[in-house]
Amino acid sequence: MLLTGSPSDANDVLQETAVVLLRKIDQYQADKPFMPWAKKFAYYEVLKHRNASSQRLPLLDQAVFDQISQQMEAFDPVMDARREALTHCLKKLPGHQLDVIKMRYTEDIKPAEISEMTTKPVQTVYTQLKRARQSLLECIERKLRRGAST
Amino acid sequence: MSRPTPDIFELLEQVWEQEPTEKLRHQINELLDGDAQAQKRYLEYQLLHADLLDPSGPLSSMLQSSAAVQIEGPLEAREPAWMTGLVRESQAAGGQGEQRTTAGQVVSLLGYVMGRALASKRAYKAYAFAAMMLIAVVLFFVFDRGQTPSEQLALQGPAEQRQPDPHAEADPPAVAILTGQHDAAWNTPGVLTGNALRPGQRLTLTAGAAEMTTELGVVATLEAPCTVEFVDHTNRLHLHSGKLFVDVPARASGFTVMTPTAHAIDIGTQFGIEVDPESQSTHIQVHKGLVHAVPVEGNQPAGQMIELTDNQAVAINSEAGIRQASFDPARFEQGLSTASHRPLLAGDPARWMGQLTPNYPIHLKQSSEGLWVFAERAGLLLQEAIKVNLAEGNWEDRFAEEKPRLSAGTRVDVYLLHVHTLGQETPSGRYVLTFDRPVLGLITSGLLLWETDGPLGAPGFDYEKIATLPFASRRDQRGLDRLENRDDITVSEDRRTVVLSAVSLKYMDQVRILVQAGQADNTDAAGQQGTGLRRMPAEPVVPEHAFELQEDTPLPGSIGDEQAGAEPWQPNGIPLLTL
Numbered sequence: 001m002l003l004t005g006s007p008s009d010a011n012d013v014l015q016e017t018a019v020v021l022l023r024k025i026d027q028y029q030a031d032k033p034f035m036p037w038a039k040k041f042a043y044y045e046v047l048k049h050r051n052a053s054s055q056r057l058p059l060l061d062q063a064v065f066d067q068i069s070q071q072m073e074a075f076d077p078v079m080d081a082r083r084e085a086l087t088h089c090l091k092k093l094p095g096h097q098l099d100v101i102k103m104r105y106t107e108d109i110k111p112a113e114i115s116e117m118t119t120k121p122v123q124t125v126y127t128q129l130k131r132a133r134q135s136l137l138e139c140i141e142r143k144l145r146r147g148a149s150t
Numbered sequence: 151m152s153r154p155t156p157d158i159f160e161l162l163e164q165v166w167e168q169e170p171t172e173k174l175r176h177q178i179n180e181l182l183d184g185d186a187q188a189q190k191r192y193l194e195y196q197l198l199h200a201d202l203l204d205p206s207g208p209l210s211s212m213l214q215s216s217a218a219v220q221i222e223g224p225l226e227a228r229e230p231a232w233m234t235g236l237v238r239e240s241q242a243a244g245g246q247g248e249q250r251t252t253a254g255q256v257v258s259l260l261g262y263v264m265g266r267a268l269a270s271k272r273a274y275k276a277y278a279f280a281a282m283m284l285i286a287v288v289l290f291f292v293f294d295r296g297q298t299p300s301e302q303l304a305l306q307g308p309a310e311q312r313q314p315d316p317h318a319e320a321d322p323p324a325v326a327i328l329t330g331q332h333d334a335a336w337n338t339p340g341v342l343t344g345n346a347l348r349p350g351q352r353l354t355l356t357a358g359a360a361e362m363t364t365e366l367g368v369v370a371t372l373e374a375p376c377t378v379e380f381v382d383h384t385n386r387l388h389l390h391s392g393k394l395f396v397d398v399p400a401r402a403s404g405f406t407v408m409t410p411t412a413h414a415i416d417i418g419t420q421f422g423i424e425v426d427p428e429s430q431s432t433h434i435q436v437h438k439g440l441v442h443a444v445p446v447e448g449n450q451p452a453g454q455m456i457e458l459t460d461n462q463a464v465a466i467n468s469e470a471g472i473r474q475a476s477f478d479p480a481r482f483e484q485g486l487s488t489a490s491h492r493p494l495l496a497g498d499p500a501r502w503m504g505q506l507t508p509n510y511p512i513h514l515k516q517s518s519e520g521l522w523v524f525a526e527r528a529g530l531l532l533q534e535a536i537k538v539n540l541a542e543g544n545w546e547d548r549f550a551e552e553k554p555r556l557s558a559g560t561r562v563d564v565y566l567l568h569v570h571t572l573g574q575e576t577p578s579g580r581y582v583l584t585f586d587r588p589v590l591g592l593i594t595s596g597l598l599l600w601e602t603d604g605p606l607g608a609p610g611f612d613y614e615k616i617a618t619l620p621f622a623s624r625r626d627q628r629g630l631d632r633l634e635n636r637d638d639i640t641v642s643e644d645r646r647t648v649v650l651s652a653v654s655l656k657y658m659d660q661v662r663i664l665v666q667a668g669q670a671d672n673t674d675a676a677g678q679q680g681t682g683l684r685r686m687p688a689e690p691v692v693p694e695h696a697f698e699l700q701e702d703t704p705l706p707g708s709i710g711d712e713q714a715g716a717e718p719w720q721p722n723g724i725p726l727l728t729l
Binding site: 060061063068071079082083084086091101106107111116117133134136140 | 159163165167170175178179182183184186189190192193194195197198201202203207208209210211212213551596597
C-alpha cells in the first residue's frame with residue numbers, strides 16, 4: 001500500500017505478489033536476505049498493476065513512484081521501530097481522538113457514520129482523525145529522535 | 151517538525167478518504183518529486199495507516215490487551231486453526247535451521263502486507279489468501295530444503311504468547327457440547343456446561359437434567375438417572391439407561407439412539423426414549439414427526455422395524471419384541487419443556503447452543519460456518535428503557551437514527567444469534583428462527599451490542615472474548631453489516647419469526663433478540679451459568695409455526711419442509727411395520 005497508494009490496489013498487488021513469490025521461490029538463494037528479494041517481486045507486481053489499471057489513475061506518477069520505491073530500502077530498518085513507537089504514542093492520545101481512531105481503523109466505520117454515531121459534524125470527525133494522525137506522527141518522530149526504545 | 155508548504159501531510163490527508171482530484175494529484179507528485187524528505191514523510195504517513203489497520207498491529211493489540219482476554223486451550227490464537235496446527239506441528243518437529251530468519255521474514259512480509267490489505271472490502275479474502283501463501287511458502291522450506299524454519303512462526307506477532315497444547319491433538323473431535331444443566335449432578339466431577347463431549351465418553355447424570363447439542367444440531371435432553379455414551383459418529387448416541395428426549399432438525403435426519411434392545415432412528419423432529427435399567431426394555435414415543443424403531447440384540451437387528459408417528463409409542467425388549475405402549479405426553483416433561491422454549495431453527499447449518507458459556511468462542515472456532523443461537527437471559531425484568539435497533543413502531547429501518555426503546559418493566563428472554571463463516575461468503579445464507587412468543591426487539595448494530603452486553607447479556611460471560619474470535623477484531627463487525635447494507639433481517643407479521651439473510655459475512659454477525667418472557671418467575675434461575683434449562687411452565691407452550699414460506703423463496707431445510715423433506719431410512723431386508 002505504501003506504493004500503490006490505495007488499500008484496494010494493495011490488495012490486488014498482494015495477491016499477485018504472493019503468487020509470484022510462490023512461483024519464483026526456487027530462484028531464491030538461501031544465503032541472501034529475503035526481504036529485498038521479495039520486495040523486488042512486489043515492486044514488479046505493483047508496476048504491472050499500475051499498467052493494467054489504467055482506467056483508474058494511480059496517485060503517484062511513475063517517476064515519483066520509482067523514487068519512493070528506492071526510498072523504501074532505506075525506510076525498511078526503521079519500520080519496526082516506528083511501530084513500536086506507535087504503540088507508545090497511542091497510549092498518549094487524548095481519549096476522544098483515540099475513540100475516532102478506533103472506530104475508523106479497527107471497526108472500519110466511515111467518517112460520515114462516525115459523525116452520525118457521535119452526533120458531531122462530519123467535518124469535526126475528519127479534523128479529529130487528522131489531528132490524531134498528526135499527533136501520532138509527531139510523537140513517533142520525537143520518540144525515535146530520543147532513541148528511546150523502552 | 152518542519153514542514154514544507156504546502157505540506158505533504160495536509161495533501162495526503164485530503165486524498166486518504168477520497169479519490170484525488172487531478173489538481174491534488176499533481177500537487178502531491180510535484181511535492182514528492184526529487185524531495186527525499188517529502189518521500190520519507192509519504193512513507194511514514196502510509197505506514198501509519200498501515201500499522202493502525204493491521205489487525206495484529208499496535209492499535210488492535212492495545213484494544214485486545216485492555217480487554218485482558220485469556221482463552222484457554224490450543225485454540226487461543228487469533229489465527230485460523232489450521233495456522234495454529236501448522237505452528238504446533240512444526241514445533242513438534244523442533245527444527246531450527248538456518249532458515250529461521252528467512253521464515254520469520256516471510257511471515258513479517260506477508261503479515262505486513264496482510265495488515266495493509268485489511269483496509270479493503272475483500273479484506274478477509276486477502277488475509278486468507280496471504281495466509282495460505284504463507285503456509286505454502288513455509289511448507290516449501292520445510293519439505294524442499296529439509297528444514298523446519300516455521301518454528302519461528304510462533305515467535306512472530308500475536309503468536310508470541312501462544313502456548314500450544316501438546317495434548318490437543320490426542321483428543322478426538324467433539325461430537326456434541328453440553329449446552330445446559332438444571333440442578334444436574336454427574337457421576338464424575340468437572341462436567342460443565344460448555345464442555346465438549348467426545349466419542350467414547352460415558353456420562354451418568356445422577357440428578358437433575360442436562361441438555362446436549364450435537365454437531366448437527368440435535369438437542370438431547372437427559373433426565374436423571376440417565377447414562378449416555380458418545381460414539382465415533384456425530385449422529386449416533388448410546389442410551390444405556392434412563393430418559394432421553396431428542397429434538398432433531400431436518401439436516402440431522404437419521405439421528406439414531408441406540409439402546410441395549412433397540413435402535414430408534416429419527417426421521418422427523420421430536421421423540422422421547424427411555425431404557426429401563428432393570429429389564430433393559432426400551433420405551434419409544436414420538437411427539438412429532440417420524441421414527442423408525444428396530445429391536446436389536448448385541449447391536450444387530452433382531453426383528454422387524456416399526457414406523458412410529460405422532461403420539462405413538464412402543465415398548466421393545468428382547469423377550470416380547472415390539473409391543474404397543476401408551477403415549478404419555480408428560481413422560482418427557484423436561485425435554486418437552488425446554489424444546490418448547492427453544493427457538494426453532496432453520497437454515498443450514500443452524501445450531502441451538504443453549505446457554506452462553508465461558509467456552510463459547512472456542513467452540514465457534516471449531517466450525518467453519520453456521521448460525522448459532524445462545525440463550526442469554528430468561529425472564530429478565532428491564533430496569534430501565536433499553537435502546538434497540540428494531541422494535542414495535544419501527545421494524546423496517548434498522549439504521550434509523552431515532553432508535554426505538556423497550557420500556558422499563560418489560561420482561562424479556564434474550565437470545566444471541568451468532569453467524570460465523572470465517573470469511574466464507576454465503577450468498578444464500580438465510581436463517582429462519584421461530585419463537586413460541588413474540589419478538590419485542592432486535593439489536594443489530596455492533597455498537598449497541600457491546601452497549602447492551604451488560605444489561606442484557608449472560609451474567610458471568612466475558613463478552614470481550616468475542617473480540618478475540620478470528621476476524622472479529624473489528625468491534626463493529628459484531629453487528630450486521632451496516633456499511634454495505636447487505637445483511638438483512640426481517641420479522642414476520644406475527645412477530646414470532648425472524649429471518650436473517652446474511653449475504654456478506656466477512657467476519658461474523660451477531661444479533662441480540664429480545665423475546666417476550668415466557669415465565670415471569672424464571673428470573674432467579676435464568677441466566678446463571680450452568681442453568682441452561684428451564685422448568686416446565688405451568689402450561690406447556692407448544693410452538694406455533696406461524697411463519698409461512700413464500701413460494702418464490704424456497705428455504706432449504708426450513709421449518710416448512712422439515713418433515714416432508716427427509717427420505718425415510720430403511721435398513722436392507724427389514725420389513726416395515728406400522729402401528
